Amino acid sequence: MPPAVRAEILDAYEQRLRTTGNAIFADPEARRQALCQANAVIDDVDRYGASGTAEMAPVATPFTLSVGRDRAQRGIHPVQSLRAATLLFEAALPPLIREYARGDADDGAVTANVAATLHRTIMARIETGALSYVGFLLERVFTSHLAERRRIGRELHDRVAHAIGVGLQHLDLHRIYQKRRSDRAEGKLDQAGRAMRDALSLTRALSEELRHSVGPAGLEDALRGYLKASVPSSVAITCTVTGDTRTVPQAIAEEIYLVLREAVRNALLHSGSGRLDVSVEVCGTALTAAVRDHGRGFTPSPQDLSGGGLLSMRERVELVGGSLSICPGPAGGTTVAICVPLSGESR
Incomplete structure (x- = not known):
């Protein structure tokens, strides 16, 4: 040639x-x-x-x-x-x-x-x-699904098993105090009951997460259902959805739902914020979404993004051709923002 x-x-x-x-x-x-x-x-x-x-x-x-x-x-x-x-x-x-x-x-x-x-x-x-x-x-x-299973395993070990262990400890103390005819026996029985109810509540919440997915009603329905079930009443929350989320392909909607759920969970656990703003917008060419808290703020380091929940979130978004950013808000707090093209093109 x-x-x-x-x-x-x-x-x-x-x-x-x-x-x-x-x-x-x-x-x-x-x-x-x-x-x-x-x-x-x-x-x-x-x-x-x-x-x-x-x-x-x-x-x-x-x-x-x-x-x-x-x-x-x-x-x-x-x-x-x-x-x-x-x-x-x-x-x-x-x-x-x-x-x-x-x-x-x-x-x-x-x-x-x-x-x-x-x-x-x-x-x-x-x-x-x-x-x-x-x-x-x-x-x-596979990596994303494995990370989700590991997260649920940690929840079972760190929260459910811990609550059950506390309950069993109070039951053991109840028996000891009962043999001594101590007035503290009844109190330990009450504490055991509270610990077991906490464990039951946690188990039900995890079961709901495992069972719940984005169905025919679309991303909006799944997201509002999760927020209603999981955000405590002490936290004020707004959820704004623009456009018809039922038009979003199932595979994309499922991954974005899991990412938004993880972002809300992180905000509840770590931000100390009494207010959360969640938004989703669907237009002809893209889906954008954000979770914003008004807490202490967080700027992820490269190490934060190289493992754990944040890496899983980023990988889920990239899996469907989108991008994810995590940055401090102008007046404090942290914003997790997602953008996913819906036209079959890469970003």
């Missing part, structure tokens, strides 16, 4: 990525990877193009596999990769045909062979990248 033809294809491809506003062009590393892939495509066509050979060498190299995973990490939607593939085909086909059909009597057959090989080698890389992209997302789903 003459260097001038290769340079012409790569320049035209990069120009098309730029003028169409493709997300791959906007990310320097993704753009570098795309040009490396384009070079490999040109090599394949150079090797097999004019002959019409059906069999090509496997394209599932470590680099090709890493591209899909890397784009998932960078939040680049597969739609952008498919569009980039189309742009590469459009940029490469005319120069390749001009190069291979030159002086060939059967230029129609040459053109067909070149186009077929170009199409096959591009789509082989798209397929390989898509598999690694999906594999990465499945890992993220």
Whole structure:
């Protein structure tokens, strides 16, 4: 392949990525990877193009596999990769045909062979990248679900088991005081009853969380139900919903519900705020949501975002192609903000 033809294809491809506003062009590393892939495509066509050979060498190299995973990490939607593939085909086909059909009597057959090989080698890389992209997302789903199970396990151990242990301790003390005919025996029995009722209440709350999901009534119904059941009466709460949350795809609504639930729980446990503001807005192209408290404020460090509940929240949002931010409010408190595109595009 003459260097001038290769340079012409790569320049035209990069120009098309730029003028169409493709997300791959906007990310320097993704753009570098795309040009490396384009070079490999040109090599394949150079090797097999004019002959019409059906069999090509496997394209599932470590680099090709890493591209899909890397784009998932960078939040680049597969739609952008498919569009980039189309742009590469459009940029490469005319120069390749001009190069291979030159002086060939059967230029129609040459053109067909070149186009077929170009199409096959591009789509082989798209397929390989898509598999690694999906594999990465499945890992993220597993990680998020595992984090949720661990959280519930901690709740059972730290709160439910503790309340039961306290209740049993009071029952043991009741028996001891009863044998001594102490006036304190009755008080210990009352304390045991309160501890057991606390444990029962906690168990019911966890059971409700496990059972509850976003059903046909939509995200708004699930969110209001959770707030009603879980926010104590001592905390003033506003919940503002704009747009029809029933139009949000089920998979997105479920993940966003879990993130909002975790944000509300964190605010109740850590902010010391007597007021929470929860908002959700659904428009044609995006879902935005926020949980704002008016407490002591919190600015997460990189370490805070690298593990635990905050990491799980961020991963759930990124899983559906969105972004999450946590920042202090202008007048104190903390705001957790979410934005998720609904048009099938990456952010």
